[in-house]
Amino acid sequence: MTKGLPEFKYLTFDVVGTLIDFEGGLKTSLIEIGKQAGVEVDGEEALTLYRQARYAEDAELFPDDLVRVYLAIAPELGLPAEKHFGEKLRDDARQWKAFPDSAAALARLAERYKLVAMTNARRWAFEYFSKELGDPFYRGFTADDTGTEKPDPAFFHQVFAFVESEGASKDDILHVAQSQYHDIGISRELGMTNCWIQRRHAQKGYGGTIEPAEFTRPDYHFTSMAELAAAAEEAAHA
Template sequence: MAELTSEPEIDALVFDVLGTLVDEPAGIRAGIRRLAPALDDSTVEELLGLWRHHIEREQRRVVDGERAYAASQVVDLEAARVVAEAAGVDDAAAVAELALAGRRLPPWPDTVAGLARLAQRFPLIGLSNASRTALLGLNAHAGLRWHQALSAEDARTYKPDPAVYRLAVDVSGLPPERLLMVATHAWDLRAAQALGLRTAYVARTVGDPPVASDRFDVYADDLAGLATRIGA
């Protein structure tokens, strides 16, 4: 696997947020349990699958031009309605509460300290499919600290559309090859790579792992490992 040297030729880090820095499934599970406390574990997992399927499908429809852009809080509310109906819950207030679960995601144990360490060496840019409003709440809840937090809402589409990654390139004022995209989703890194960004895969239990044909610049088990590999 290719690795950057201890003195990487990068000037800023761009971070995926959902999954990479926060445990998205854990936060949605907690929201489902608040919606219907009597559900058993297997039913919660089934409902979590419904939530994730709806989000992924609708975001892909936006990227593919099959649906006009809708901010993440709109799609989250749709997913909450799907889950509530499947759970037999008919309470508008409870559905609205579940829709906010995507803003109450716990950080991974290494996230906060890892970002602080990396920020001593590099500007940090968050780049998320979450809307501006959702990203504000998510950052505050998880204790994420950025030099700049960017939402796909500004591109009116979702990752992996190239327009989202261009937001980071444009705001940094740097050539793409001077940016290191950090994610636990191989699909996310492939899309960033196609635009010329350097790439770093960080392993998480909820991520999309690389396949044999992937060639990312850095592979790390956590943010501390990432910091070591790029000389932070």
């Protein structure tokens, strides 16, 4: 039986795609570059090309890798394959916005749980994302801290070690994420309770996130962070 929401001590979060609208940020930047070059960019096509390029064998840490990704996809989009545009795509991550419900929902959840970020982004980018979200995190783990990226189990095991150092265990964690590939599937394999925030519920496909080999039915399923925060408050008063 799935644990009730009041039973958890920690909520761990994927950040990029769950709390921060990276797809919107990418599309905005690519469309702006297109306007400068006199090219109309289709946002969903750009996300498909991004997804294919992002998971190449020579990929670098995110979002630094956006320079390489841009140079790979620019010809397909009819955009100029110039490094400075790739650097713009990378640097624009500093201005990526949170989903409209993220900051308020996190503030509500922080009243009941310790919030822990688990992001494949580098530390420099995470600091901007955290500020955009209102700096709600009790602790943050980045690709720089772990030396790896989800869905590598090693990333999760470092978080397990952290909560164990505080006298808790992975059973005290609810892992919250939108990516079936990076988070929901592997968290299930590792015996965690998970919560899928289906950000693309009104859209087809997986957008900028790699498609999982198979779909994992989550323990909890919401289409927004606001729904999770409301459910946690309702469960606490039940």
